[in-house]
Amino acid sequence: MKHTVFVLIAFTEAVAAGQQPASRPRLALTPEQTLDRRAIGDRAAGDLEFSPDGSRLLFSVSEPVKAAARARAIWRLDVASGELRQLTFSGKNDTAPRWSPNGESITFVSDRDGVPQLYRLSMRGGDAEKLIDQKEAVGAYRWSEDRSCRARSMS
DSSP states (O other), X not given: OHHHHHHHHHHHHHHHTTOOOTTXXXXXXXXXXXXXXXXXXXXXXXXEEEOTTSSEEEEXXXXXXXXXXXXEEEEEEETTTOOEEEOOOOSXXXXXXXXXXXXXXXXXXXOXXXXXXXXXXXTTOOOOEEOOXXXXXXXXXEEOTTSOEEEEEOO
């Protein structure tokens, strides 16, 4: 199962980055070409998260750099079918996706309204709902044993 997921992630990364399959020789990238690529996940932000039942994977995809910013969106991979679906479209920095304990919604950090805050998105559809509205940026968060979401501000 882990091998299958690794292969799917590698293939997804190649597709998302606009790269050709491995059968073609790779050429060295210029700095400009490097900045014009998509990137999948950010280990430091914990951007890879399996659903509670292990059937789906959440991850973030960063778009090529535009001006001084690099937008990041949350995507979902169905492990069995390989189906990909973009979940967020804010054009801002949506990161650190986490499944709710029951798998019916996800939470993530976004700077779509300015300072990074915590949002929830139902897997049934609809718009993301802001869970926290404070002056300080949300630095980290997690789901607790009682199924509530706990956030910590960056200071």
